[in-house]
Amino acid sequence: MLRENLNDVLAFLAVARYRSFTRAAAKLGVSQSALSHTIRGLEARLGLRLLARTTRSVAPTEAGERLLGALGPRFDEIEAELAGLSELRDKPAGTIRITSGEHAAEAILWPALAKLLPRYPDIKVELNIDYGLTDIVAERYDAGVRLGEQVAKDMIAVRIGPDFRMAVVGAPSYFARRPKPKHPQDLTAHDCINIRLPTYGSIYAWEFEKRGRALKVRVEGQLVFNNIALRVNAALAGLGLAYLSEDQVREHVAEGRLVRVLSDWCPPFSGYHLYYPSRRQAAPAFALLVEALRYRGSSR
Numbered sequence: 001m002l003r004e005n006l007n008d009v010l011a012f013l014a015v016a017r018y019r020s021f022t023r024a025a026a027k028l029g030v031s032q033s034a035l036s037h038t039i040r041g042l043e044a045r046l047g048l049r050l051l052a053r054t055t056r057s058v059a060p061t062e063a064g065e066r067l068l069g070a071l072g073p074r075f076d077e078i079e080a081e082l083a084g085l086s087e088l089r090d091k092p093a094g095t096i097r098i099t100s101g102e103h104a105a106e107a108i109l110w111p112a113l114a115k116l117l118p119r120y121p122d123i124k125v126e127l128n129i130d131y132g133l134t135d136i137v138a139e140r141y142d143a144g145v146r147l148g149e150q151v152a153k154d155m156i157a158v159r160i161g162p163d164f165r166m167a168v169v170g171a172p173s174y175f176a177r178r179p180k181p182k183h184p185q186d187l188t189a190h191d192c193i194n195i196r197l198p199t200y201g202s203i204y205a206w207e208f209e210k211r212g213r214a215l216k217v218r219v220e221g222q223l224v225f226n227n228i229a230l231r232v233n234a235a236l237a238g239l240g241l242a243y244l245s246e247d248q249v250r251e252h253v254a255e256g257r258l259v260r261v262l263s264d265w266c267p268p269f270s271g272y273h274l275y276y277p278s279r280r281q282a283a284p285a286f287a288l289l290v291e292a293l294r295y296r297g298s299s300r
Contacts, residue, residue, distance in 0.1 A: 008042040009071060011035055012050055016060045016068045017138050076137070080283075092285035093122035099134045100127060100145035102228050103245055104272045108161045108293070109145065116292045123285045131226060132198040137277055142286055148270035156278050160293040161271040165246045166207070168266070169258040173238035180261050181241075184208040184217045191240035192219035193231050206243045208265040215265075271295070 014024035015035065025032045043050050050064035060068055100109055105127060113125055128141075136144045151157045168187070170178075181187050187206065197204045203224065205216040221240045225231050228248060235242035235249075236257055242249075246266075252258040274293055282290070 094285045095124040097126045104145045143276040151275045155275040157273040159295045163268040167246045170241040171238040192221040193240045193242045194224040
């Protein structure tokens with residue numbers, strides 16, 4: 001490949017990864033027409049079709065997939081090395097992109113960032129809230145946050161939070177007119193506040209376990225959210241039972257605004273982990289963030 005073709009290859013990698021000329025053009029800072037012209041020129045020089053285009057989608061051809069798989073990781077390594085060199089200063093600097101679910105972002109990431117960033121003004125953090133299991137390599141994130149059991153084996157995983165439990169809660173006004181459930185299956189007769197998660201493809205089935213026996217219960221109700229605050233508010237308003245992390249409702253339970261049920265069916269499970277590719281060159285800013293987030297037990 002001639003050196004003058006390297007920019008064209010970078011343009012192809014952007015389109016192939018984003019599956020969109022619009023998003024790739026925005027990322028590269030060029031017009032869609034200029035990007036399309038670049039790709040056509042590269043295909044003409046190679047004598048191969050690299051992208052299959054329709055009015056609604058763009059996808060790599062067999063040749064395009066081969067080029068993406070062969071050159072994409074190499075360019076990523078070059079970019080990471082250059083980024084590492086640019087950050088070799090007295091103070092760590094650079095932008096760190098992280099994808100995380102809402103709960104981990106609020107309970108763990110934000111408290112750590114609020115302490116770290118004032119001390120290092122040259123570090124910038126972009127935090128994207130996403131309930132999906134994002135491919136951090138394809139989407140160009142530096143790291144992601146998932147529960148320990150969800151982290152892929154080829155990733156480096158750093159524990160950033162303790163084990164935690166889920167809680168089923170309802171307002172006293174709700175239980176004034178409905179009996180408390182004694183078994184997870186009793187929830188099918190209750191009004192429940194559902195959550196829709198893209199990782200499950202539909203409405204999330206509430207998960208329980210007791211003495212090694214696991215249950216998933218599909219509940220019904222008038223409300224479906226993909227947001228924590230709205231589920232808490234709906235439960236406080238007496239509109240149904242909610243299934244939330246224990247720490248999200250602890251204060252409400254302690255002060256009697258919510259009543260917890262089925263606690264014996266909600267054992268602890270593995271907490272959140274920060275994960276990133278094993279080949280990633282740890283820049284000073286990123287290494288600093290990892291250490292700030294690393295869970296150190298009750299002393300944290």
